[in-house]
Amino acid sequence: MATTQTMTPSMKRERRANLRRNAFYLALIVIGLVAPFVAYPVFLMKVLCFALFACAFNLLLGYAGLLSFGHAAFLATGGYVTGYLLSSYPALTPELGILSGTAAAVALGAVFGALSIRRQGIYFAMVTLALAQLMFFFYIQAPFTGGEDGLHGVPRGELFGIISLRNSLVMYYFVFAIFLFGFALIQRTVHSPFGQVLKAIRENEPRAVSLGYNVDAYKLVAFILSAGLAGLAGSTKTLVFQLASLTDAHWHMSGEVILMTLLGGVGTLFGPVVGAGLVVSLQHLLAQSPLGNWVGPILGAIFVLCVLSFRSGIVGEAIKMYRKNFK
Amino acid sequence: MTQEFILETRGLTKQFRGFTAVDDVNLQVREGHVHALIGPNGAGKTTVFNLLTKFLPPTRGEILYRGRPITGMKANEIARLGLVRSFQISAVFAHMTALENVRVALQRPIGTSFHFWKSERSLEHLNERAVELLDEVGLRDYADVLTVEMPYGRKRALEVATTLAMDPTLMLLDEPTQGMGAEDVDRIVELIRRVAQGRTVLMVEHNLSVVSRLCDRITVLARGAVLAEGDYETVSADPRVREAYMGSEAAAEEASA
Numbered sequence: 152m153a154t155t156q157t158m159t160p161s162m163k164r165e166r167r168a169n170l171r172r173n174a175f176y177l178a179l180i181v182i183g184l185v186a187p188f189v190a191y192p193v194f195l196m197k198v199l200c201f202a203l204f205a206c207a208f209n210l211l212l213g214y215a216g217l218l219s220f221g222h223a224a225f226l227a228t229g230g231y232v233t234g235y236l237l238s239s240y241p242a243l244t245p246e247l248g249i250l251s252g253t254a255a256a257v258a259l260g261a262v263f264g265a266l267s268i269r270r271q272g273i274y275f276a277m278v279t280l281a282l283a284q285l286m287f288f289f290y291i292q293a294p295f296t297g298g299e300d301g302l303h304g305v306p307r308g309e310l311f312g313i314i315s316l317r318n319s320l321v322m323y324y325f326v327f328a329i330f331l332f333g334f335a336l337i338q339r340t341v342h343s344p345f346g347q348v349l350k351a352i353r354e355n356e357p358r359a360v361s362l363g364y365n366v367d368a369y370k371l372v373a374f375i376l377s378a379g380l381a382g383l384a385g386s387t388k389t390l391v392f393q394l395a396s397l398t399d400a401h402w403h404m405s406g407e408v409i410l411m412t413l414l415g416g417v418g419t420l421f422g423p424v425v426g427a428g429l430v431v432s433l434q435h436l437l438a439q440s441p442l443g444n445w446v447g448p449i450l451g452a453i454f455v456l457c458v459l460s461f462r463s464g465i466v467g468e469a470i471k472m473y474r475k476n477f478k
Numbered sequence: 479m480t481q482e483f484i485l486e487t488r489g490l491t492k493q494f495r496g497f498t499a500v501d502d503v504n505l506q507v508r509e510g511h512v513h514a515l516i517g518p519n520g521a522g523k524t525t526v527f528n529l530l531t532k533f534l535p536p537t538r539g540e541i542l543y544r545g546r547p548i549t550g551m552k553a554n555e556i557a558r559l560g561l562v563r564s565f566q567i568s569a570v571f572a573h574m575t576a577l578e579n580v581r582v583a584l585q586r587p588i589g590t591s592f593h594f595w596k597s598e599r600s601l602e603h604l605n606e607r608a609v610e611l612l613d614e615v616g617l618r619d620y621a622d623v624l625t626v627e628m629p630y631g632r633k634r635a636l637e638v639a640t641t642l643a644m645d646p647t648l649m650l651l652d653e654p655t656q657g658m659g660a661e662d663v664d665r666i667v668e669l670i671r672r673v674a675q676g677r678t679v680l681m682v683e684h685n686l687s688v689v690s691r692l693c694d695r696i697t698v699l700a701r702g703a704v705l706a707e708g709d710y711e712t713v714s715a716d717p718r719v720r721e722a723y724m725g726s727e728a729a730a731e732e733a734s735a
Contacts (some may be wrong), residue, residue, distance in 0.1 A: 346594065361569070372592060372594065464641050
């Protein structure tokens with residue numbers, strides 16, 4: 152089958168670009184493996200969890216053109232389900248806890264998606280926000296979440312029943328593996344037959360319809376994938392901090408992930424990672440400084456600056472500069 | 479049932495808040511014809527077009543495709559039946575290459591379009607067919623060019639190639655020569671003539687010289703209703719058509735001069 156392919160110059164160029172990209176990925180993986188010996192592992196794990204969360208959000212905004220204002224609901228659902236199950240059933244291994252949390256987020260994503268996907272633009276954002284608020288109030292009242300107190304002391308347990316995750320370094324590599332899985336899945340989704348259709352829909356929806364595509368179904372699949380990966384991030388975060396709380400369900404969290412994604416560069420694979428790294432680092436640094444109470448206003452100012460001066464985000468602008476100077 | 483008509487409307491009506499844009503239109507498109515829908519500005523041509531392709535729901539009336547009612551179907555469903563439309567403003571996927579544009583139309587029937595876990599390399603076996611289609615509209619050299627960087631006339635040709643990829647039995651073209659220079663118009667006319675072989679074409683068109691060169695049958699709309707129908711000679715000799723057209727055609731000639 153592959154022998155009849157026509158090899159166009161762009162495909163050759165693409166092959167070369169792929170080689171370069173693989174080398175780049177390899178370098179990043181090596182950095183990820185060495186990182187915990189240089190920086191504080193818990194801090195790195197926090198960055199990775201938020202980076203995965205932002206990547207999941209970006210899959211929806213950057214590649215399906217849908218702005219969700221309710222992604223906190225998926226992060227929190229993953230976290231609560233994992234936290235509750237691991238606290239209540241000590242026999243449950245952490246990977247199963249994370250899988251259950253992710254599955255719950257997928258299910259919630261299917262429901263939210265089915266209810267919101269037909270709306271466009273700001274109406275879609277409003278519907279997702281309303282649904283996420285509904286979940287927030289549900290989680291305050293529900294008995295299994297610990298309400299205002301949240302769930303504390305979630306046991307990390309033994310991975311596959313053998314490897315203890317109590318050690319931060321071991322935990323870090325587990326989180327890193329999860330992040331790589333999530334990132335790879337998004338990368339593949341973007342560059343898949345499905346990703347091609349998604350791109351076509353984003354570029355020109357009526358035309359995609361006239362080519363026979365049921366665009367709502369494609370958007371729904373993208374929404375569920377995004378929700379599931381956000382849930383995976385939430386589940387993992389609960390295991391890292393051994394804590395699930397209302398902070399994750401609050402609409403602030405939905406806003407924060409938008410900030411991370413836009414700051415880093417929406418519609419780029421690495422933008423959300425850079426954005427999440429930057430926001431988490433800033434929060435971390437500011438919390439230790441005398442400016443601790445000013446985290447919100449400072450992040451807000453950065454956001455305004457970003458929207459006004461470099462709209463495609465840090466990675467987006469970097470790509471533009473690279474293209475201008477090297478091509 | 480009369481099977482000679484590939485597309486038929488019965489009493490097709492569309493009202494927008496009391497304003498009747500399309501009024502009781504009975505349209506019959508014969509299989510194998512190039513059929514034009516003409517009329518002065520605001521005659522309801524584009525509305526009829528959007529009704530036929532299900533981009534608008536009709537207020538009343540029926541649409542039949544090969545004698546089978548399609549009034550209740552969705553836009554993407556009729557596309558799968560082989561009724562494929564183009565758009566007034568060239569409808570292309572701007573940040574995809576010409577090859578990818580055509581390939582998106584080719585990939586749906588192979589059934590992997592929901593497979594988010596597969597590499598897009600799995601689509602490469604469609605490249606050959608896509609290049610053939612591009613060749614058919616004279617765009618072979620543009621295969622790797624991002625569509626956003628192509629000149630307007632080429633984009634319209636690409637749109638035709640993408641439509642052809644659907645292997646349509648009935649092509650609905652919405653003002654295919656709109657906004658084009660004379661040279662591009664000639665190229666598109668030739669292209670439509672070529673791709674119309676073995677197919678049926680229904681087109682909305684302003685340019686009467688294009689209509690006279692291409693079309694077997696013409697339906698004239700005015701104020702949402704059918705004013706006249708027949709071949710170019712019959713229609714252009716009809717005094718009512720001349721009257722309805724005079725004002726706006728004179729204005730159009732002035733504008734194009």
